[in-house]
Amino acid sequence: MDAQHFASPDASLRTRPLWFWNDTPTDAQLDEIMENCVNKCGYAGFGILPYFHCDLSYLKEDYFACYRRTIENAKKLSIKMCLYDEWGFPSGTAGGYMQKYYPQHCAKRLDRREYKPVNGHLDVQLPDEPLMAVVALAPDSSERMDLTDQVKEGRLSVQLSANYTRVLVFTCVLDGWDRVDYLSPEAVEKFIEITHEAYRREFGEYFGADNIIDSTFYDEPQFYACQGRMWCTDYNEKFEKAFGYSPRLCYPDLWEDLDESSLSARSRLFGFRAQLYANGYPKVIQEWARRYGLSVTGHVDQEEVKNPTCITGDLMLSFKYQDMPGIDEVFAYNRAYKSYKIVSSSAYNWDKDLVMVETFGATGTKENPIPMAHLYKQTMEQFALGVNYSVPHAVWLNPYREDIFPPELSYQTPMYGDHLMEFNIFASRLAYMLRGGRHVADIAVYYPIETLNAGYYFERGDMYQGGVTPPEADYQEIGDYIWAAARHDFTFLHPEVLQQKCCVDGALLRLENKKNHEAYQIIVLPGMRVMSYASMVKIAEFYRSGGKIIATTCLADTSLEPGMDSKLQGLMKEVFGPNCYSQNEIENRNDVSGQAFFIRNPDACRMAQLLSQTGIVFDVTALNVTYQDPEADKGHFSYIHKQKENRELYYFINTGDSAVSATIELRGELALELWHPENGVTEPATVAVQNGKTSMELVLPAASSVFLVG
Numbered sequence: 001m002d003a004q005h006f007a008s009p010d011a012s013l014r015t016r017p018l019w020f021w022n023d024t025p026t027d028a029q030l031d032e033i034m035e036n037c038v039n040k041c042g043y044a045g046f047g048i049l050p051y052f053h054c055d056l057s058y059l060k061e062d063y064f065a066c067y068r069r070t071i072e073n074a075k076k077l078s079i080k081m082c083l084y085d086e087w088g089f090p091s092g093t094a095g096g097y098m099q100k101y102y103p104q105h106c107a108k109r110l111d112r113r114e115y116k117p118v119n120g121h122l123d124v125q126l127p128d129e130p131l132m133a134v135v136a137l138a139p140d141s142s143e144r145m146d147l148t149d150q151v152k153e154g155r156l157s158v159q160l161s162a163n164y165t166r167v168l169v170f171t172c173v174l175d176g177w178d179r180v181d182y183l184s185p186e187a188v189e190k191f192i193e194i195t196h197e198a199y200r201r202e203f204g205e206y207f208g209a210d211n212i213i214d215s216t217f218y219d220e221p222q223f224y225a226c227q228g229r230m231w232c233t234d235y236n237e238k239f240e241k242a243f244g245y246s247p248r249l250c251y252p253d254l255w256e257d258l259d260e261s262s263l264s265a266r267s268r269l270f271g272f273r274a275q276l277y278a279n280g281y282p283k284v285i286q287e288w289a290r291r292y293g294l295s296v297t298g299h300v301d302q303e304e305v306k307n308p309t310c311i312t313g314d315l316m317l318s319f320k321y322q323d324m325p326g327i328d329e330v331f332a333y334n335r336a337y338k339s340y341k342i343v344s345s346s347a348y349n350w351d352k353d354l355v356m357v358e359t360f361g362a363t364g365t366k367e368n369p370i371p372m373a374h375l376y377k378q379t380m381e382q383f384a385l386g387v388n389y390s391v392p393h394a395v396w397l398n399p400y401r402e403d404i405f406p407p408e409l410s411y412q413t414p415m416y417g418d419h420l421m422e423f424n425i426f427a428s429r430l431a432y433m434l435r436g437g438r439h440v441a442d443i444a445v446y447y448p449i450e451t452l453n454a455g456y457y458f459e460r461g462d463m464y465q466g467g468v469t470p471p472e473a474d475y476q477e478i479g480d481y482i483w484a485a486a487r488h489d490f491t492f493l494h495p496e497v498l499q500q501k502c503c504v505d506g507a508l509l510r511l512e513n514k515k516n517h518e519a520y521q522i523i524v525l526p527g528m529r530v531m532s533y534a535s536m537v538k539i540a541e542f543y544r545s546g547g548k549i550i551a552t553t554c555l556a557d558t559s560l561e562p563g564m565d566s567k568l569q570g571l572m573k574e575v576f577g578p579n580c581y582s583q584n585e586i587e588n589r590n591d592v593s594g595q596a597f598f599i600r601n602p603d604a605c606r607m608a609q610l611l612s613q614t615g616i617v618f619d620v621t622a623l624n625v626t627y628q629d630p631e632a633d634k635g636h637f638s639y640i641h642k643q644k645e646n647r648e649l650y651y652f653i654n655t656g657d658s659a660v661s662a663t664i665e666l667r668g669e670l671a672l673e674l675w676h677p678e679n680g681v682t683e684p685a686t687v688a689v690q691n692g693k694t695s696m697e698l699v700l701p702a703a704s705s706v707f708l709v710g
Contacts, residue, residue: 001645001709006429007680013428013435014044015390016082017409018217018358021048023398024055025066033410034073037395040411042424045080046070047217047391050087050095053401058087058095059198071203074212081206083216083294085195085285090220090301092179092281094194099178101194105187109175110231110458112255115156115167122167123157129171130233133248136164142259146248170251172233175226182221182312183232183276188284196288208293216289217391218298219358220328221281223273224310224463232276239272247272254458260565263454263558267530270453271560274313283321297324297356297389303343304336305466306476309456314449315339316346316494324389326356329382331363333374337381338476341483342447344386345492348439349501351513354389357382361393362405369407372419373703377635379427380653380705384640385483388434390427429677433707434651437644442618443482443490443611444509444520446528446535448475450495450560454530472527472554478602482524485604486611487622487638491518495535502538507546509538520547521616527553533564533571540571548595548614552602555580617693620650623663632658637700648710654700661699670694670710677705 019033037043048070050056056063074081087095098106110132115124117136134147134156143163150158156167181187196216206212223230239247250265252258286296300312308315319325327343329336344355359378364370379390392409399408411417455470475492482490493502493511503510511518523539525531536556543549555576559568573580575596594615599606611618619641627634635656642649648670654660666672669692672685685708687696700706 001433001647001649003675003682006432006675006682009425009428009432011042011428012044012080013431014042014424015392015427016045016047016080017043017392018049018084018394019046019397020051020394020404021054021056021397022051022401022404023053025397027069029397030066030069031073033395033397034070034077036411038077038079041417041420043079045074045082046395047082047084049084049089049394052088052403053398059097059195064202068203071206071212080215081213083196083199083213085216085218090179090222091218091298092182092191092221094180094191096178097194098180098191102187102190103174105181105184105190107175107177107179107181107226108172108231108233109226109229110254111171111173111229113169115169117160117164117167120160120162120164121158122160123155125155126151126169127171128154129173132170132172132231132236133251134170135168135249135252136160137166137168137252137258138163139165144249144252146246148248168252172231172235177225179221179225180281181232182223182281183230183273184234185280185284188281192285192288196285200292204292209295211293213294215295215297216285218281218285218296220299220301222301222311223313224467227459228310228463228467229458231273235273235276238276242272243268256457261562263530264560264562266456267450267454267560270309270313270456271450274317274449274453277312278314278317278320282318286321286323295323297322297326297354299326299328299356299358302464302466303327303339306473307452307456307466307469309453310463310467315342316349316447316449316492317496319343319346319352320350323352324354324356325352326358327387328361329357329359329378330361330393333363333370333378334381338480340382340385340387341479341490342492345447346494347386348491348516348518349494349497349511351516353436353515355387356389356391357387358391358393360407360409364406366406369415372416372423375423376426377655377703379430381636381655383430383434384638384651384653384705386439386640388431390431426677429680430651433649433675433677434640434642437642437649438516439491439518440619440641440643441489441491441518442521442616443488443524444493444522445475445479445482445490445524445526446498447492447494448473448526448528448531450530450532451528451556454558470529472529474553474602475526478524478526478552478607481602481604481607482611483638484636486608487625488611488618488620489639489641490524491520493523495532498538499532499534504538504541504545504547509542509547522548522550522614525549525551525555528556529554530558530560531556531568533559533561533568536568536571540575543575543595546595548616549575550597550599550610551576552599555598557581617667619667621665623665625660625662627656627658627660629658632656632702634658635703637662650708651705652698652700652708653705655703657702659699659701661697664696664698664708666694666708666710668692668694672696673709675707675709677707
């Protein structure tokens with residue numbers, strides 16, 4: 001990092017919009033739009049999204065002729081291109097070719113049928129559909145029997161004892177939705193054969209990180225379209241290979257609570273489905289891309305919902321194998337705000353450098369367009385929450401159609417076009433500073449995916465909004481309290497990563513990544529009912545070594561692993577006291593060592609207060625925060641901290657409508673400079689250094705930001 005490159009960052013760091021081909025392009029249009037978007041707006045490249053009203057034949061000769069024209073233009077203009085993998089969205093239909101050529105590899109769902117034995121006898125011809133499980137149940141659900149192997153040539157004929165009054169039959173069927181089976185690597189390979197391979201055959205000479213086409217982009221895969229019950233025919237075989245037992249007796253738990261084992265069973269089944277997605281769609285695309293020197297980005301649908309179980313199962317795990325985790329911000333300012341840290345934390349957990357946002361889409365109207373200031377505020381906030389690669393939504397081939405999604409972010413719309421070059425330089429300064437390096441946070445927040453999976457049921461709730469969310473799920477609010485109210489940065493820690501990549505080192509919990517290694521002084525356990533016993537073993541070890549723990553709302557009492565509930569509860573009692581499960585326990589409970597804290601009814605003030613009482617010297621503390629206009633919209637005043645090139649780097653933002661002042665205390669003795677991304681100016685900061693701390697008075701005008709570089 002140096003001041004000269006900060007003031008004038010490389011043009012390749014500027015934003016790269018989606019370019020909607022919502023009409024049939026001519027060569028003149030392609031030439032004009034690309035040249036002006038680069039020279040007038042400052043864009044660094046494009047991802048072409050073919051869309052309605054475009055009469056080109058997708059992936060055919062006329063389509064590729066237009067696409068080749070854009071690649072030739074990109075070469076002349078020294079910009080990059082990203083392969084968007086679909087005609088429209090969501091990704092997975094291959095422009096309709098998946099259904100046409102490989103219907104057997106399209107999305108599938110799990111169905112349930114119920115039969116009533118008469119005097120214990122049942123004789124029924126089952127549907128000619130792939131059979132997943134047949135389970136007999138007693139009235140009180142205290143007994144279950146696996147009848148799957150008794151189905152002969154599609155017929156179930158059994159004599160049961162009177163204890164069994166219901167027989168449930170589960171089959172996996174083609175849903176009729178024309179998207180690829182996201183859970184099947186073999187199906188995704190067929191999708192790639194149609195789409196990505198077609199581009200490679202045409203334009204492979206332009207592939208590569210240092211070439212014209214450097215990446216691919218996928219858009220909004222999701223489970224809820226298959227009536228919320230996306231499944232795959234080889235689920236049982238893969239589950240049994242992973243866990244050593246058949247899941248068939250657990251299938252009824254996907255719909256209802258039958259007994260005390262239902263919560264953990266449901267969590268395991270949905271958790272494994274999330275693994276199948278991560279190993280299916282994004283991983284297979286990533287493996288293909290890596291062979292040809294391309295990176296992969298993209299995002300799932302509905303990232304902002306609290307329970308991701310019916311979206312793609314596990315928002316963090318979705319990006320485990322993907323070069324560049326991504327998120328989408330559409331329809332409203334801050335719609336996905338509480339999910340940014342989940343996606344950027346996924347990058348930190350699995351040691352990724354880049355985090356993408358598709359941003360500004362479908363926000364405002366033609367009559368009431370979002371102001372230019374909105375672009376700055378949104379971008380500041382996104383980068384402070386871990387994003388460092390921006391994809392504006394969007395440039396439109398024909399901005400005059402009535403059915404476009406505003407805003408149209410190009411020279412074709414003067415209210416934006418006249419200011420986009422300046423904005424893009426601003427965004428490139430943020431990218432220059434915040435790409436690479438390692439994230440610094442003293443606080444880890446456990447990602448409660450086991451509880452989210454356990455609290456979800458098939459065929460309940462509005463699936464587009466996440467279906468069912470367990471009442472104890474407070475993790476998004478807890479993250480907001482920490483970052484926005486207490487003004488401390490943090491990382492969501494995935495259970496898999498805690499168990500496999502973290503070690504206890506005295507009073508520190510270390511994330512042992514090669515690049516993004518982090519050291520946590522405190523771990524927060526948000527509200528949970530179900531939790532992995534293996535995770536709690538690691539957390540109890542951290543506690544015994546002097547680490548600090550905060551729990552909120554509800555302590556987990558059910559283990560993800562079968563038969564380990566009492567052991568999980570024993571560890572909870574060791575950490576939080578023998579009466580920790582009692583509703584009569586005091587509201588805020590501290591143990592005698594001052595290491596473990598439980599807040600049954602958390603809010604922003606209590607969380608901020610409690611963090612200040614832990615005795616931890618945090619990397620950043622904001623004191624005496626004062627707004628010039630207390631009545632104005634306060635937006636967010638917070639920061640992100642990274643270490644890069646042996647320097648400390650803090651990015652502070654104020655997205656409110658009032659100037660804000662604060663005393664900033666930083667851990668360590670530092671000489672600081674202020675680097676201003678709005679104009680590229682750098683200047684020394686006035687600081688006081690004492691007792692291992694550096695403090696300064698920081699004033700941020702409304703809708704502005706600054707880097708502190710030490």
